[in-house]
Amino acid sequence: MDDRQRALTVAWQWIRDADALLICAGAGMGVDSGLPDFRGPEGLWRHYPGLARAQLSFQEIASPWAFQHDAALAWGFYGHRLAMYRQAQPHRGFARLRQWGEAKSHGCAVYTSNVDGQFQKAGFRSQPITECHGSLHFMQCTQPCGEQVWPADDFVPEVDLATSRLTNSLPRCPRCGALARPNVLMFDDLKWVDHREREQRQAHDIWLQHPKNGLVLEIGAGDAISTVRSHSKARLAQAWKMIRVNPASPLHASPNTLQVDMTAKAFFEAMAIIEA
Numbered sequence: 240m241d242d243r244q245r246a247l248t249v250a251w252q253w254i255r256d257a258d259a260l261l262i263c264a265g266a267g268m269g270v271d272s273g274l275p276d277f278r279g280p281e282g283l284w285r286h287y288p289g290l291a292r293a294q295l296s297f298q299e300i301a302s303p304w305a306f307q308h309d310a311a312l313a314w315g316f317y318g319h320r321l322a323m324y325r326q327a328q329p330h331r332g333f334a335r336l337r338q339w340g341e342a343k344s345h346g347c348a349v350y351t352s353n354v355d356g357q358f359q360k361a362g363f364r365s366q367p368i369t370e371c372h373g374s375l376h377f378m379q380c381t382q383p384c385g386e387q388v389w390p391a392d393d394f395v396p397e398v399d400l401a402t403s404r405l406t407n408s409l410p411r412c413p414r415c416g417a418l419a420r421p422n423v424l425m426f427d428d429l430k431w432v433d434h435r436e437r438e439q440r441q442a443h444d445i446w447l448q449h450p451k452n453g454l455v456l457e458i459g460a461g462d463a464i465s466t467v468r469s470h471s472k473a474r475l476a477q478a479w480k481m482i483r484v485n486p487a488s489p490l491h492a493s494p495n496t497l498q499v500d501m502t503a504k505a506f507f508e509a510m511a512i513i514e515a
Contacts, residue, residue: 244501250482251513253497257480259345259450262336263471267459267485271330271504274323278306287316302426304382310418314405317421318396324355332362332507336456340366345450348443352460352467354423367446369439371466373423380412381420381431382453388422388435389413391411447477455481459504462488466503 252262266276275286281301289312290300299305305313340347348367349358354375359366361434378391397407410419424431447453456476460467461484475481475495482497483490484506490498499506 243500246497247513249497250499251510253469253480253482254339254510255274257450257454259453260336260340261345261447261471261474261479262340262347262349262351262355262457262459263455263460263467264298264349264351265458265467266356267352267461268351268355268503269327269355269357270459271332271502272327274355274500275356280481287319287403288401289315289399292311292514298445300305303381303420303428306418306420310409311404311406313405313420314396314409315398317375318394318405319398319403321391321394322398323422324357327360329359329361329414330504330507332458332503333357335507335510337359337362337366337471345446345453345482348446348510350443350470351465351498352464354421360385367439367442369443370436371440371470372455373421373431373433373436374422375423378410378419378440379417379422380415381430382415383413383430383432384415384417385436386432386476387393387412388432390431391421394473400498420441447474450479453477453479455479455482458484458506460485 272278276282283297300313300316307451347365349363350369350371351358352372354370354372356374356376377388379388396405396411411420411492413419422432422435433481453474456473458473462468471481482499482500484499484503486500486502490496501509
């Protein structure tokens with residue numbers, strides 16, 4: 240048995256024996272559903288040629304500054320992503336996670352930096368979901384004029400892919416009429432309305448109090464923005480076990496930690512074979 244097979248066997252034993260499952264998911268979880276990862280300007284500019292012409296980085300377009308300086312371009316970027324997220328179908332790994340979680344006496348919870356809504360689409364309804372960076376499926380006022388957050392359901396973005404610009408009307412705040420923006424945490428963002436995330440986190444913190452033999456399954460979380468990794472590592476102080484599924488960024492070895500050097504898709508495919 241090689242090291243990878245040994246790690247997968249131990250992973251299955253830990254998943255099977257845990258009384259609760261905390262899923263900590265980063266961008267790598269969504270990539271296998273066909274969603275892009277914008278690490279580095281090349282990946283961003285390949286999908287959005289208008290941003291390449293403007294020489295805008297991900298940090299610049301994913302910021303309140305972009306909505307102040309060129310709202311049609313900012314909404315072209317976010318509107319295209321919203322349409323893409325609406326069409327994307329969660330890969331089989333989501334169903335596998337839900338199946339594992341529903342078999343636990345204390346169930347499962349999700350903590351994710353992804354703003355794509357894939358966990359909800361995959362049927363995670365009763366489980367606590369914390370979207371620590373917000374969700375592109377909700378909007379807020381750019382001012383903001385209050386704490387109001389509303390679903391983006393009525394907004395159907397039309398985007399010129401050649402210029403990466405929104406071509407239909409810009410969405411507006413229903414309360415004051417100012418420009419609306421996605422309810423996501425951007426770079427250098429002092430105006431994010433975070434009460435939805437705070438409510439999610441409160442439910443999450445209550446759930447964390449009950450498990451006695453919990454397991455963190457961290458999937459596809461990078462260290463460029465370490466919000467998810469910090470949350471998963473914090474559970475180690477509560478004597479939880481932790482499995483990191485990531486082909487890079489090895490985890491410091493300890494009796495309660497396990498590194499699986501695989502992508503999310505490859506991991507779920509391998510686990511299906513072990514379970515069978």
